[in-house]
Amino acid sequence: MVTIKDIARHVGVSPSVVSRALNNKYGVKESTRQMIVQTAKEMGYHPNAAARTLVTRRTMTIGVIMADISEPFYSGIIKGLEFVASESGYTLLFSNSYESLEQSRVVQRMIDAQRVDGMIIVGSNVKEKAYISSLVDKGTPFVVIERSYRDPRMNCIWVDNVMGGYIATKHLIDCGHTRIAHITGTLDVEVAADRLKGYRKALDEAGIAFSPNLVVQGTFVWQTGYSAMKTLLETRPLCTAVFVANDSMAFGALQAIAEAGLSVPHDISVVGFDDLQFSSLTNPPLTTVRQPRYEMGRDAARLLVSRLNHPEQGDGTKICHPPELIVRKSTTVCRDSDQPEAIVTQQRQ
């Protein structure tokens, strides 16, 4: 591997001049700079990352932690992160957190060994509190996506989940539905609680009474969407629409409805949340609430990079993105909206 010394020897100057020339720093004659740049290219020189890191104390890499990078949900976020990273010369170092237990290893590898300049944490498990506060304690700059901590030392980027739950439910109400069920996510996660809030807010506004037996809790995975829908299908009077807290569970719900011999959206309208890549490919294509994932990833990376380049700007930035309703074929007007409920449910049995 060709080093800075090789170039220095070749050109006939000292290594320090080569370094300054290559980094466009003040204090080297323009003609010699050009000669240096030229021979550096000819000799195929590339600066050694470790050596540079050792003296500059910057790794030019950003650690990214998420539950499972293979989750299709993260795809857009990753692309946003990558765009900004490559734009600003940073490398991304991904690591799955899976269980919280593993996170300690991740921290040790990334922060303690000083492999990263900062971190971006996407989503995260319930037990991440201790993890994040260890970041704060160590003084590592970081940004959290999909969480809205009030802590003024944290930079957060998230989507307005209350609004998301609201517009999803409002859409169903606008379609004339009044018996609207809700399959929630894991309710001790803020995201799920907020979507439930939005659901209730829309009901309130429309003057529809909240009925607890139309709300079933899931855990954000297919299987719980499926079983929750099974439960709802046994509830009388039957709902005519359901707002599901994410698309994975909505897929499960679609399956449960199909198995019951009912049709979406004719018998039951379904709204999901996330707008996964697959959501436009279901049968029927799923109406859902899209999160601006690319933008969230992009902004998170920009925020962190800016924080790294200007430490004086401090932390505590909060960015809240609005969600967007994507109307597809899984929702339609309630055909029974003018009829007494008793008759409606009777027809179904």
Place this chain on the structure above:
Amino acid sequence: MVTIKDIARHVGVSPSVVSRALNNKYGVKESTRQMIVQTAKEMGYHPNAAARTLVTRRTMTIGVIMADISEPFYSGIIKGLEFVASESGYTLLFSNSYESLEQSRVVQRMIDAQRVDGMIIVGSNVKEKAYISSLVDKGTPFVVIERSYRDPRMNCIWVDNVMGGYIATKHLIDCGHTRIAHITGTLDVEVAADRLKGYRKALDEAGIAFSPNLVVQGTFVWQTGYSAMKTLLETRPLCTAVFVANDSMAFGALQAIAEAGLSVPHDISVVGFDDLQFSSLTNPPLTTVRQPRYEMGRDAARLLVSRLNHPEQGDGTKICHPPELIVRKSTTVCRDSDQPEAIVTQQRQ
């Protein structure tokens, strides 16, 4: 950050002794080693990765390149890689290749800046030839997953796609089907060509004539599976079964069949390839050929790590994994197997 010198000063020895003590090397008294280890822990010492890399010339990280890390297909491979990496003290540095154009950047960042000790390339685009030979030229140890290059300088791990195509088709033949269609992948990719070979081999063995109009080419994505199936549905006599070269296209095929008002598997049996996480959740659950992805990732990492630790062992290892047929609900016996084809197709029209 506490360094090795801090510990040395604290304990009253020289830095070199601390290094040897912490790395369990010969030449330090057992009592002082214990004291050093103890105070290192107390002071919260963690070795600086850059400094260590600079002198040992090892980064203890492995670069991983794949088309798009968010593809669910890669999930199992990643888990296999991660398992071995964390087991053997390596860190994984992921990078998407997307278009081949981007790859040059990736190479430069990873190899040229000497950020990685070796690389693992998963799948890959058609244009990766130049890329890979640049790796060979630079002497970077690497392993390719999902490709079977004959080049004795390359380490390859792949699944037997000919056998995969064979067992998929054989399964349909065993169900009594004789008019078996095939939706291929991008045929200039070896994987797709091999699956087609397996398909033909099974037909040959069963004495079923190969008919070109039952083979439609796709590009491994949903949309082409959908449109290819549309084409096949217009072909007469109609096929009673179809082997699709991957699950994503099979999902598209299922959709096309459903839209045509036909039922899977009653009217048409469908076999996919890959066994994605979602494949068990379709309606009906998809019969498919599973690739041992976890094992492939695991073996790739093991192979590379072993190659890094023992350079003398050289390259050229080839590992071929067998695929496995997963029978679900999308295939069944051909109800028309004893009837003349003319009648069969007549019924469908």
Place this chain on the structure above:
DNA sequence: CATGACTTCACAAACGATTGTGATAACCTA
């Protein structure tokens, strides 16, 4: 012509580890 201000470069000290070599002390053997 002397003084000062630039320009351009070389020198050397870091950064935080690893590792070869040599020095000291301890121990053993004959």
Place this chain on the structure above:
DNA sequence: TAGGTTATCACAATCGTTTGTGAAGTCATG
């Protein structure tokens, strides 16, 4: 007790950069 071996450690070089400082050389100004 002399000579030799061994255990334990300190010293210093090194990895490939960056960066502060000082030494020339150039130039202009009064």
